[in-house]
Amino acid sequence: MPGQVQIRRVWKPLAHVACALPLAVLLLELLAVGPFRIGPNPALAIRDTLGTWGLRLLLATLAMTPLRLATGQAWPLAFRRLLGLWSFAYVLLHFVTYFVLDRGIELGIILEDVAKRPYITIGTAAFLLMVPLAVTSTAGWRRRLGPRWTRLHRLVYPVAILACWHYYWLVKRDVREPLLYVTVLLMLLGWRLVARRAARRTAPAARPD
Amino acid sequence: MLIRKAPDIRPSEITPERVFRDRRRLLKAAGFIGASALLAEARAADTIPANHRRLANVKKVPAPAGLTPNTFEEVTGYNNFYEFGTDKSDPAANSGKFRPKPWKVAIEGEAEVTGSFDFDALVSPHQLEERIYRFRCVEAWSMVIPWVGIPLGDVLKRFKPSSKAKYVAFETVMRPEEMPGQRYPILDWPYVEGLTIAEAMHPLTLLVTGVYGVELPAQNGAPLRLMVPWKYGFKSIKSIVRIRFTEQQPPTSWNLAAPDEYGFYANVNPKVDHPRWSQASERVVSSGLGSLLASRVPTQPFNGYAAQVASLYTGLDLARNF
Ligand code: HEM
Numbered sequence: 001m002p003g004q005v006q007i008r009r010v011w012k013p014l015a016h017v018a019c020a021l022p023l024a025v026l027l028l029e030l031l032a033v034g035p036f037r038i039g040p041n042p043a044l045a046i047r048d049t050l051g052t053w054g055l056r057l058l059l060a061t062l063a064m065t066p067l068r069l070a071t072g073q074a075w076p077l078a079f080r081r082l083l084g085l086w087s088f089a090y091v092l093l094h095f096v097t098y099f100v101l102d103r104g105i106e107l108g109i110i111l112e113d114v115a116k117r118p119y120i121t122i123g124t125a126a127f128l129l130m131v132p133l134a135v136t137s138t139a140g141w142r143r144r145l146g147p148r149w150t151r152l153h154r155l156v157y158p159v160a161i162l163a164c165w166h167y168y169w170l171v172k173r174d175v176r177e178p179l180l181y182v183t184v185l186l187m188l189l190g191w192r193l194v195a196r197r198a199a200r201r202t203a204p205a206a207r208p209d
Numbered sequence: 210m211l212i213r214k215a216p217d218i219r220p221s222e223i224t225p226e227r228v229f230r231d232r233r234r235l236l237k238a239a240g241f242i243g244a245s246a247l248l249a250e251a252r253a254a255d256t257i258p259a260n261h262r263r264l265a266n267v268k269k270v271p272a273p274a275g276l277t278p279n280t281f282e283e284v285t286g287y288n289n290f291y292e293f294g295t296d297k298s299d300p301a302a303n304s305g306k307f308r309p310k311p312w313k314v315a316i317e318g319e320a321e322v323t324g325s326f327d328f329d330a331l332v333s334p335h336q337l338e339e340r341i342y343r344f345r346c347v348e349a350w351s352m353v354i355p356w357v358g359i360p361l362g363d364v365l366k367r368f369k370p371s372s373k374a375k376y377v378a379f380e381t382v383m384r385p386e387e388m389p390g391q392r393y394p395i396l397d398w399p400y401v402e403g404l405t406i407a408e409a410m411h412p413l414t415l416l417v418t419g420v421y422g423v424e425l426p427a428q429n430g431a432p433l434r435l436m437v438p439w440k441y442g443f444k445s446i447k448s449i450v451r452i453r454f455t456e457q458q459p460p461t462s463w464n465l466a467a468p469d470e471y472g473f474y475a476n477v478n479p480k481v482d483h484p485r486w487s488q489a490s491e492r493v494v495s496s497g498l499g500s501l502l503a504s505r506v507p508t509q510p511f512n513g514y515a516a517q518v519a520s521l522y523t524g525l526d527l528a529r530n531f
Contacts, residue, residue: 039287039298039496040279040282040283040287040495040496041287041297041492041500042498042500043500043501101501104504104505109487112487113486116482117484117485118485119485169485173295173466173467174395176393
């Protein structure tokens with residue numbers, strides 16, 4: 001098991017690099033470096049790549065707790081905040097590309113989209129719910145909020161459900177890929193339910209309720 | 210001709226190639242031809258790989274003013290052709306196994322002459338023309354594409370459709386072993402489409418055999434596809450193996466899959482939104498960093514071909530018959 005220092009000095013910087021990799025690839029594609037090409041519709045390619053990585057990192061964030069339970073080790077928890085914040089960064093950039101590149105900062109069209117197109121309404125809800133989570137992710141906020149912090153951060157579950165739903169609803173016909181993400185999400189949430197029930201059965205006296 | 214404002218090209222206006230070339234040389238010498246048109250031509254010629262067969266004896270028409278064709282790379286690298294996969298890059302990547310020759314088309318239904326016809330029998334009696342058309346996808350992106358083909362009506366007339374022929378139905382080839390997308394029931398394969406007989410006979414409706422002066426690449430619908438420039442792209446069915454004259458409106462694939470999202474007519478209409486996105490504007494497909502800040506452009510009724518085709522629909526409620 002890696003120690004605290006090793007996690008901080010080695011594994012976290014590596015995780016940051018890994019999380020930044022899709023952004024770096026996107027940049028190489030945009031600048032047409034070597035074999036990297038963005039393709040004929042760059043604005044939409046950027047938007048979709050960012051959205052996809054936002055979702056992947058969100059699910060990776062949710063995988064840390066099951067990973068801790070499965071391995072019996074605490075280190076996965078050290079990566080929850082890191083992954084969650086990177087997910088938020090991608091989703092934020094996803095929203096910015098939609099807003100600026102796709103919609104040309106036309107507020108009227110964006111409001112119409114949010115009101116009339118359910119997949120965008122849902123995406124917006126997911127994004128807005130992520131904001132307080134990102135803001136309160138610091139150690140200071142965690143201390144200040146106490147037990148309320150844990151309750152607040154349970155918002156990550158509706159965020160993940162809405163995000164998958166957003167993806168499922170926006171594809172035209174081929175739902176195989178969104179269904180893959182839905183499956184992963186259900187497994188991660190299902191794991192928690194099963195684990196909690198198991199914990200309750202083995203140690204009923206430990207819980208006051 | 211080159212500085213004409215009207216976006217349409219009627220067959221009667223096509224300049225014979227020799228005259229056109231001479232005139233073009235003169236204009237070039239005089240520096241009159243727009244830099245963008247020359248640039249597009251140069252770009253296109255540069256980027257067409259040598260393995261694409263040039264089509265001989267194509268009547269060329271100059272691009273109508275304001276229409277600069279997309280590059281060959283864009284036209285052949287960004288495609289919706291679900292038979293080869295659902296990503297825009299899939300058709301180019303997954304169509305290597307597809308064999309467009311030999312090719313036969315079955316002509317059936319309400320016509321005097323029916324039967325199975327070889328590609329050459331169908332196409333070679335006609336003069337190939339290059340037509341530069343706007344192309345508008347239902348997903349709110351667009352391109353400008355120099356197609357090569359023949360007016361569909363000229364071909365259909367040879368089969369002498371009867372008075373019962375109110376519609377024309379089309380079917381795409383079914384070859385799951387060559388078209389990996391057909392191995393999954395994304396749509397109810399084979400892909401089917403249809404037009405009213407008036408739409409099919411309209412001079413703008415093209416039976417396409419090439420693009421950019423070369424034989425149609427597999428990802429663009431080789432060897433034979435439709436191009437109905439005032440309708441959303443999915444109406445312009447690709448790799449056609451069956452044409453049937455019918456009395457009843459034929460079923461169409463996207464309409465069967467999602468009737469509230471895709472109608473039979475599918476005329477480009479900025480006023481009728483797709484349930485999940487607006488059709489009021491479109492993104493012009495364009496590679497390069499410069500395109501990042503290019504704004505969307507307003508979508509035109511009938512994709513800019515209203516003057517030629519709106520009369521086909523007088524009395525029809527276009528909001529309901531979307
Ligand atoms: C947690 C928040 C969000 C996540 C995880 C997310 C994720 C995604 C994913 C995975 C895609 C599909 C990419 C692809 O097709 O490859 C997508 C597409 C898209 N998203 Fe989001 N998204 C989020 C929020 C938003 C917001 C707030 C907006 C706008 C207000 C938005 C607008 C769009 C649009 C316009 C598309 C493309 C739809 C299309 O293909 O037509 N998303 N998003």
